[in-house]
Amino acid sequence: MKFQYWLSVCLVMLIGCVSTSTWPSPSSNDAGNAMLIRRGAYLAVAADCASCHRGVADAAPYAGGLAIVSPLGKIIASNITPSVSAGIGAYTEEEFRRALKDGIGRGGMPLYPAMPYTAYRKLTDDDIHALYAYFMNAVPPDDRRPPPTRLDFPFSIRSSMRVWNALFLDDTRAAKPLSPELERGRYLVDALGHCSACHSPRNWLMAEDNRNRYLSGGAVNGWYAPNITSDPESGIGNWTQAELVQYLRSGQVRNKAQAAGPMAEAVEYSLRHLDEADLNAIAAYLKQTPAMGTPDGASPAQAADTALAQAGASTSLPGAALYASACATCHRLGGQGAYDGYFPSLTRNSDVGADKPNNLIMTILYGVERRGENVTVWMPAFGQTLDDAQVADLVNYVGMRFGRRLTHVSADDVATLRKGGPTPAIAWLPYMMAALGLLIVIAIGYWLARVRGRHSRKDARQPD
Ligand code: HEC
Numbered sequence: 001m002k003f004q005y006w007l008s009v010c011l012v013m014l015i016g017c018v019s020t021s022t023w024p025s026p027s028s029n030d031a032g033n034a035m036l037i038r039r040g041a042y043l044a045v046a047a048d049c050a051s052c053h054r055g056v057a058d059a060a061p062y063a064g065g066l067a068i069v070s071p072l073g074k075i076i077a078s079n080i081t082p083s084v085s086a087g088i089g090a091y092t093e094e095e096f097r098r099a100l101k102d103g104i105g106r107g108g109m110p111l112y113p114a115m116p117y118t119a120y121r122k123l124t125d126d127d128i129h130a131l132y133a134y135f136m137n138a139v140p141p142d143d144r145r146p147p148p149t150r151l152d153f154p155f156s157i158r159s160s161m162r163v164w165n166a167l168f169l170d171d172t173r174a175a176k177p178l179s180p181e182l183e184r185g186r187y188l189v190d191a192l193g194h195c196s197a198c199h200s201p202r203n204w205l206m207a208e209d210n211r212n213r214y215l216s217g218g219a220v221n222g223w224y225a226p227n228i229t230s231d232p233e234s235g236i237g238n239w240t241q242a243e244l245v246q247y248l249r250s251g252q253v254r255n256k257a258q259a260a261g262p263m264a265e266a267v268e269y270s271l272r273h274l275d276e277a278d279l280n281a282i283a284a285y286l287k288q289t290p291a292m293g294t295p296d297g298a299s300p301a302q303a304a305d306t307a308l309a310q311a312g313a314s315t316s317l318p319g320a321a322l323y324a325s326a327c328a329t330c331h332r333l334g335g336q337g338a339y340d341g342y343f344p345s346l347t348r349n350s351d352v353g354a355d356k357p358n359n360l361i362m363t364i365l366y367g368v369e370r371r372g373e374n375v376t377v378w379m380p381a382f383g384q385t386l387d388d389a390q391v392a393d394l395v396n397y398v399g400m401r402f403g404r405r406l407t408h409v410s411a412d413d414v415a416t417l418r419k420g421g422p423t424p425a426i427a428w429l430p431y432m433m434a435a436l437g438l439l440i441v442i443a444i445g446y447w448l449a450r451v452r453g454r455h456s457r458k459d460a461r462q463p464d
């Protein structure tokens with residue numbers, strides 16, 4: 001017993017000696033910490049933590065409170081400053097790792113997947129360590145507590161997320177090893193940038209379909225995150241590497257595409273701050289993804305419509321006058337744009353020519369706002385001044401005149417996007433459950449009535 005005790009004391013001392021002899025001096029340790037924190041700060045930007053977790057009132061970084069609109073209802077982003085009372089100050093590194101990778105908050109509370117842990121699951125432990133060092137040491141604590149998230153039953157029961165996690169958390173590793181640059185690109189796209197959260201379609205339970213339709217286009221609260229696979233027709237296959245890098249850095253490529261809505265936020269808060277090598281790695285990775293058509297993309301009927309649109313005289317459409325009064329000052333009557341592309345051309349714009357009119361409708365309703373390094377891009381929102389029918393007329397005119405597509409957008413289509421897009425099937429779950437509950441009650445009632453009926457018949461036959 002004694003011998004074992006002294007043996008262990010000696011061992012501990014030996015290990016202590018070896019490890020202290022390899023300890024760096026305090027000053028290089030500080031430099032190491034500073035480097036770790038700086039790396040964590042860069043990772044937080046690449047993972048876009050700030051765009052969801054920003055404060056609402058005075059935009060205090062990471063103070064939370066922003067309501068993330070989801071088909072389940074509004075989910076409030078947490079305060080992730082190191083405040084012990086309101087933020088994540090009490091999180092250990094292991095708890096922080098679990099929140100990011102498993103979607104389990106402190107005390108075992110399952111988080112809603114509005115927090116993109118399905119993507120952060122692929123983060124390396126080294127990067128989680130750097131992120132933790134950054135949040136704990138370099139983010140100023142903010143003691144304001146955001147309001148709690150209140151969803152309707154059954155989504156209010158957080159434990160239901162455990163079932164969802166069991167079904168959909170995916171740990172399959174990519175089969176094909178890539179070059180170091182492409183691996184970096186894959187990591188930025190899949191783990192940090194969580195691009196598939198918007199750019200992959202989802203199933204009826206709101207899980208991303210990355211196995212079959214990776215990055216081939218997905219709906220985001222009324223917007224449409226287009227196909228960004230290497231498909232030359234519906235994806236980014238005909239974009240050059242330089243165009244992709246420029247789009248990610250500035251949100252616009254002249255005569256091609258502009259980033260509005262959720263993509264404008266991704267550019268503003270995250271992508272424009274990434275270094276050149278990382279932007280190139282993302283572009284190179286996207287360019288070699290398997291080409292895939294957009295789900296429910298253009299049909300042959302639409303192609304025929306396009307030919308018709310090219311032949312048709314479009315100036316007589318009801319949207320023409322609206323366009324002249326509301327849009328032409330900036331985009332010009334011929335749609336060619338102005339001021340060196342600051343007001344972009346609509347004749348060569350990915351949203352105007354797109355199969356899906358979503359982004360054109362949403363741009364008219366909500367405008368564009370995107371802050372860059374030295375320029376803020378701004379287009380007014382027309383959602384308050386134009387009604388649904390007027391927006392539909394405008395979209396049909398702009399689509400035909402400049403996008404060479406015959407679109408048949410109705411006032412109802414516009415109304416649907418105004419409220420965040422068509423209701424996905426999962427939102428009907430409470431009603432389905434209520435209907436099922438009612439059926440069960442009726443069935444039990446019927447069964448009880450029959451049993452009782454049988455008993456009373458028996459009672460009637462056997463007088464006591
Ligand atoms: C797309 C939006 C989004 C992004 C990006 C995002 N989060 Fe979150 N996060 C949320 C939401 C929403 C919640 C609250 C979820 C809930 O209440 O279930 C949350 C919760 C958390 C929590 C749990 C806090 C608590 O309430 O105890 C932590 C920790 C966290 N996020 C850290 C991060 C970090 C670190 C990053 C960047 C690496 C990040 N988040 C990026 C939306 C986001």
Ligand code: HEC
Pocket residue numbers: 188189193194195196197198199220223224225226227228235236244247257258259260261262263264266282350351359
């Ligand atoms: C929060 C949702 C969201 C996230 C996250 C997101 N995107 Fe997007 N993205 C969109 C939307 C919406 C559009 C369409 C914007 C528009 O045209 O105004 C878009 C447009 C694009 C386009 C232009 C495509 C075209 O045909 O015009 C590219 C390229 C792109 N995104 C790449 C990325 C990459 C790479 C990432 C990850 C680093 C990413 N996106 C993350 C929503 C998102």
Ligand code: HEC
Pocket residue numbers: 251252257258259260323326327328329330331342343344346349350351352359360363364368377378379380382394398
């Ligand atoms: C005050 C000037 C102004 C007016 C008026 C205006 N726009 Fe814009 N529009 C802009 C600017 C600025 C952008 C963003 C350019 C960028 O992202 O670099 C833009 C972008 C767009 C885009 C591209 C969005 C994308 O994500 O690709 C479309 C489409 C568009 N406008 C259509 C319209 C229509 C239709 C009208 C009339 C209802 C209109 N605009 C009125 C200035 C204007």
